[in-house]
Amino acid sequence: MPEPTVLIASPEVSPLAQTGGLAEMVSGLAVAFNRLGVKTALILPGYRAALDWPGLKIVGKPLKVSLGEETVPFTLLSGRLNSGVPFYLTQCDQYFDRPSLYGQGREVYVDNPERFAFFAKAVIASLPSLPFAPNVILGNDWHAGLIMAYLAEMGPKAPKGVFVIHNQGFLGLAPMTARAMIGLPASYYGVDGLEYYGQLSYLKAGIVFSREVVTVSPTYAREIQTPEGGNGLDGVLRFYEGKLRGILNGVDYDVWNPATDPHIAAHYEASDPTGKDICKKALKEEIGLKTPDNRPLFGMVTRLAAQKGLSLILESGPEFFRLGLDLVILGSGEPWYEEQLTLLAQEYPDQFRLILAYDAPLAHRIVAGSDFILVPSIYEPCGLIQMYALRYGAIPVVRAIGGLNDTVRDYAGQNPAGVWDNGFKFTQFQPWALFRAARRAVELYGRPTDFMAMRMAGMRDDFSWNASAQAYLNLFQAVLA
Numbered sequence: 001m002p003e004p005t006v007l008i009a010s011p012e013v014s015p016l017a018q019t020g021g022l023a024e025m026v027s028g029l030a031v032a033f034n035r036l037g038v039k040t041a042l043i044l045p046g047y048r049a050a051l052d053w054p055g056l057k058i059v060g061k062p063l064k065v066s067l068g069e070e071t072v073p074f075t076l077l078s079g080r081l082n083s084g085v086p087f088y089l090t091q092c093d094q095y096f097d098r099p100s101l102y103g104q105g106r107e108v109y110v111d112n113p114e115r116f117a118f119f120a121k122a123v124i125a126s127l128p129s130l131p132f133a134p135n136v137i138l139g140n141d142w143h144a145g146l147i148m149a150y151l152a153e154m155g156p157k158a159p160k161g162v163f164v165i166h167n168q169g170f171l172g173l174a175p176m177t178a179r180a181m182i183g184l185p186a187s188y189y190g191v192d193g194l195e196y197y198g199q200l201s202y203l204k205a206g207i208v209f210s211r212e213v214v215t216v217s218p219t220y221a222r223e224i225q226t227p228e229g230g231n232g233l234d235g236v237l238r239f240y241e242g243k244l245r246g247i248l249n250g251v252d253y254d255v256w257n258p259a260t261d262p263h264i265a266a267h268y269e270a271s272d273p274t275g276k277d278i279c280k281k282a283l284k285e286e287i288g289l290k291t292p293d294n295r296p297l298f299g300m301v302t303r304l305a306a307q308k309g310l311s312l313i314l315e316s317g318p319e320f321f322r323l324g325l326d327l328v329i330l331g332s333g334e335p336w337y338e339e340q341l342t343l344l345a346q347e348y349p350d351q352f353r354l355i356l357a358y359d360a361p362l363a364h365r366i367v368a369g370s371d372f373i374l375v376p377s378i379y380e381p382c383g384l385i386q387m388y389a390l391r392y393g394a395i396p397v398v399r400a401i402g403g404l405n406d407t408v409r410d411y412a413g414q415n416p417a418g419v420w421d422n423g424f425k426f427t428q429f430q431p432w433a434l435f436r437a438a439r440r441a442v443e444l445y446g447r448p449t450d451f452m453a454m455r456m457a458g459m460r461d462d463f464s465w466n467a468s469a470q471a472y473l474n475l476f477q478a479v480l481a
Contacts, residue, residue, distance in 0.1 A: 004476035005039040007134035007159070009123050011116070011143035012101065013042050013087060016050040019101055020303070021249075021384045022166050025216070026140055028252040030085045032469035039132055045119050046077060046091030047101055053079050059088065060129040065121035068181040072118055076126050083254075088130070090122040106335070113174035116202065117182050120146035127159070136476045140164045142172025145206030149184055149194070152209040160479045163210035165203070167381055168224045168231050169307065172202030197232065207236055211479045213244045214472070216382035217403030221246030229379060247472060248406055249382040250465030256364075256388045263364035268393075270459035273452075276368070276393050283369025286362075287353040289326055296445040297326045298438070299370030299394065301363045301385055304333030304341065304356075309376030309399060309429070314340050316431035321348050323435075323442045327374075328353045330366055370394040372441050376426075376434050380404050386423070390458035395451075396423035397441050399434075407463065411444065411454060420457035 008030055012023035026042065033040040044050065059076040066072075074092040081087060090096075095115040103109050124147065127134070137159045139147045144163070151161040174182075178200055179189055187193065193208060194200040207213055215221045221244055223229035225237045237244060258276075259269040265282035268275030281293060289297075302308045313320060313327075321327075329341060329352075338356055345354040355362065367373065373389035375398040382403030386396040390407075398404040409421035426437040445451050 001477065001481050002135055003038070004136050004473060004480060005132055005134045006033060006041075006136045006138055006476065007123075007130070008040065008042045008138045008140070009144045009147055010042065010044050010140040011119075013044050013081075016053060016081075016087065017044060017047045017101055021382070022141060024252065024255075024384060025166070025249050025382075027081065027083070027085070028250055028465050029469060029472065031083045031252065032250065032465035033473070034083075034085055036469055036473060038473060040085065041130070041132070041134070042081075042085060042087040043123055043126065044087065044089060045096045045115075046074075046089035047096050048098060050089055051077075051091065055079055056089070063122070063125050063129065065118060065125050066183065067114060067118060067121070068183065074118075074122055076129055088126065090119060090126065092118065092122070095119075113172075113178050113202075114181060116143045116172070117146055117174075117178070120144065120150060121183075123147050124150050124154075134159050135480060136160050136162060138162050138164060138472075139206060139210070141166045142170055142201070142203035142206065145172055145202035145204070146182065147206075148210040149188055149205045149208075153184060153188070160476075161210045162212045162214065162475065162479060163206035165206070165213065165215040165224065165381070168203075168215075168229060168233070169379070170203065171196065171231060171233070174200045174202065176200060201233070204233060204236060207233065207240060211243070212475055213240060214475070215244070215246050216249045217406045218246035218248065219405045220381045220402040223379065223402060245475070247468055247475075248403060248463075249384060250468040251384065251387045251391070251463045253391065253464055256391060258368055258392045261364055261368065263361040264368040265365070270456055273393055273455070273459070279365065279368040280371070283328070283365050284326075286365065287328055287355070289328070289351075289353060291326050291350065295324060295326055296371045296442055297328065297369065298372045298374050298397070299366040300327070300329040300331070300374045301366055302329070302331045302375075304331045304337040306334065306337075307378050307380075309378055309434075310337050310341065312376045312429070312431050312434040313374075314344060316435045317344055317347070319431075319435050320438060321351050323439055325438070325442055326351050328355070328366055328370070330355045330357065330359060330362055332356050332358055367392045367394055371445060372397050374438075375399070375404055377401065377404070378429060383407070387463040390422055390461050390463070393455045393459050395441065395454055395458060397437050398423060398425055399429065400425040400427050411440070420453050422454060422458040422461060
């Protein structure tokens with residue numbers, strides 16, 4: 001049986017181009033594959049921001065793909081991440097020389113279907129130019145869904161396509177008129193192919209035409225097979241249940257490690273957590289919170305969007321803040337949530353700070369300085385923030401869905417000697433459920449010995465990529481067999 005050689009196709013890769021956790025996942029997984037001795041490279045669109053990376057080189061001759069009657073030229077560029085992982089960029093100014101990845105301001109680019117059809121075709125067209133021959137292509141999210149269909153069209157000698165769903169909420173829709181541009185045989189567009197309620201779905205293409213489908217936590221793999229979580233594709237996912245599995249995302253502890261983090265006020269670790277208090281004091285000074293240091297500080301680092309459960313905080317505001325806690329939220333997103341949270345911050349100026357920004361170093365300082373990290377999402381495929389928080393000694397308070405459910409062990413009362421859970425969970429998406437979970441957390445904070453025992457339990461949890469990368473590798477080996 002051949003050993004896997006893997007090309008990871010993704011719309012985002014950290015630190016080249018990033019809007020969320022997807023970028024960190026694919027770069028972390030690639031590093032883990034390299035450590036396991038798996039020949040691995042990344043390929044992503046040649047966004048304007050990515051072209052600033054030092055040391056880029058042109059690979060081979062200019063290439064081209066056909067989108068309907070249009071021939072689109074592109075250049076394949078190569079480089080290496082700081083981790084040593086090689087990557088490739090499909091440089092095409094027509095589609096990717098733009099100020100942002102998917103849209104301008106609040107509006108997505110109207111030609112995103114064309115842009116990522118081009119990207120899928122460019123990945124296929126680039127294969128002969130690569131210095132190695134991948135036998136597995138790992139496509140990530142709807143942006144890479146068409147790659148799975150093109151591989152299926154190529155037949156059994158093509159690399160095996162494995163598709164990863166990071167967020168079932170984004171379907172990658174295109175009008176039926178895009179069929180000529182996509183260029184697949186007519187049989188690919190039916191109800192058992194790309195068709196989705198009169199449109200075409202690139203995400204569905206990835207599900208249907210890949211050899212295996214992975215999503216980013218075991219709980220989320222079950223949730224997307226339900227009408228509540230499937231976004232209209234739950235029936236398709238139940239049909240393909242035999243090739244669907246959940247593999248939990250990992251954490252890159254080279255980046256998220258309080259013992260070495262360059263962004264925080266003091267370094268610390270489970271064996272000596274004293275620097276945590278220094279980080280809390282420094283964070284409160286930075287954001288202007290003047291409350292006593294013995295008050296519990298809750299942090300959130302999130303997109304300001306409906307998915308993230310912010311309505312629960314808005315609806316439970318008075319009761320929430322009467323618990324005697326402080327809150328800091330870092331993020332940006334939907335205007336309505338920015339406006340409503342701004343009003344809430346004005347209502348509780350002594351307890352609540354809202355920072356409307358995307359600020360990666362500040363995110364590290366909030367995780368390091370908080371006593372608790374709040375993640376009350378409507379749905380959360382995996383979530384990374386709660387795993388970061390555990391290593392940094394910030395106890396997660398989360399809704400029991402997706403990867404949050406798989407990584408947080410709910411404290412249900414007195415634990416046996418030497419055995420501690422690592423956080424607090426609630427199930428129902430209701431303000432009172434969030435309030436009760438937060439109240440339990442505040443009550444634990446009032447018992448310093450028990451609070452420190454839970455903090456230490458979380459800091460010793462290991463969510464590194466080792467086990468997850470091996471699970472992917474086992475899957476690749478089964479596909480190749």
